[in-house]
Amino acid sequence: xxxxxxxxxxxxxxxxxxxxxxxxxxxxxxxxxxxxxxxxxxxxxxxxxxxxxxxxxxxxxxxxxxxxxxxxxxxxxxxxxxxxxxxxxxxxxxxxxxxxxxxxxxxxxxxxxxxxxxxxxxxxxxxxxx
Numbered sequence: 001x002x003x004x005x006x007x008x009x010x011x012x013x014x015x016x017x018x019x020x021x022x023x024x025x026x027x028x029x030x031x032x033x034x035x036x037x038x039x040x041x042x043x044x045x046x047x048x049x050x051x052x053x054x055x056x057x058x059x060x061x062x063x064x065x066x067x068x069x070x071x072x073x074x075x076x077x078x079x080x081x082x083x084x085x086x087x088x089x090x091x092x093x094x095x096x097x098x099x100x101x102x103x104x105x106x107x108x109x110x111x112x113x114x115x116x117x118x119x120x121x122x123x124x125x126x127x128x129x130x
Contacts (some may be wrong), residue, residue, distance in 0.1 A: 009130035012081070013049055016128060019076040020046035026075040027053065027126075029065035029085070038065055044074075045100035049128045051083070052097040054121035063087075063122065072126060081128045088123040097123035 025044040028037050040062050045052045051074055055063050066072055066085040074081045088094045102108035102118040 012128075012130040015079060016046055016049065016051070016076075016081060019079060020044075022076050024076075025051065025053075027062060028073045028075070029062050030069045030071070031061075032065050032068040038062060043101060043105050044076075045097065045104055047096060047100060049130065051081075051126040051128055052088075052100055053124050053126070054097065054101055054118070055124060056117060056121050058087075058122045063124065066124070074126060074128070083126040083128040085124055085126045088125050093125065094123050097125065 023043075024041045026039050027042055028039045030036070031038045038061065042053050057063070067087070070085045072083055072085045074083065088097055098114060098118050098121075099108065102114050106115055106118060108114060108118070
């Protein structure tokens with residue numbers, strides 16, 4: 001049974017990795033006041049089993065929602081993943097998130113300076129469950 005679970009987890013991880021080139025993901029949080037699902041379209045990056053997103057504001061509704069209830073779902077194309085969202089606090093992980101997304105969407109290259117948005121946006125990680 002455990003081997004079967006590991007194979008399933010590896011297949012889901014491979015699926016997530018195969019979708020990292022898509023333009024957008026759809027993040028669903030639970031409304032902190034209403035309790036209703038709240039979905040946004042947002043840029044993202046993937047590294048291993050972590051999905052990274054950047055918020056232009058730490059006061060965005062979706063950030064406030066995930067701070068209250070970190071259980072989220074993420075849809076990429078027709079595939080939905082569940083996970084736990086967290087604001088990135090580790091300096092090295094923050095750097096990874098910023099450069100991963102800047103490279104994907106802003107054509108950042110080694111030696112170039114990150115855009116103001118990529119330098120100042122709030123990095124959020126979603127630890128995807130498989």
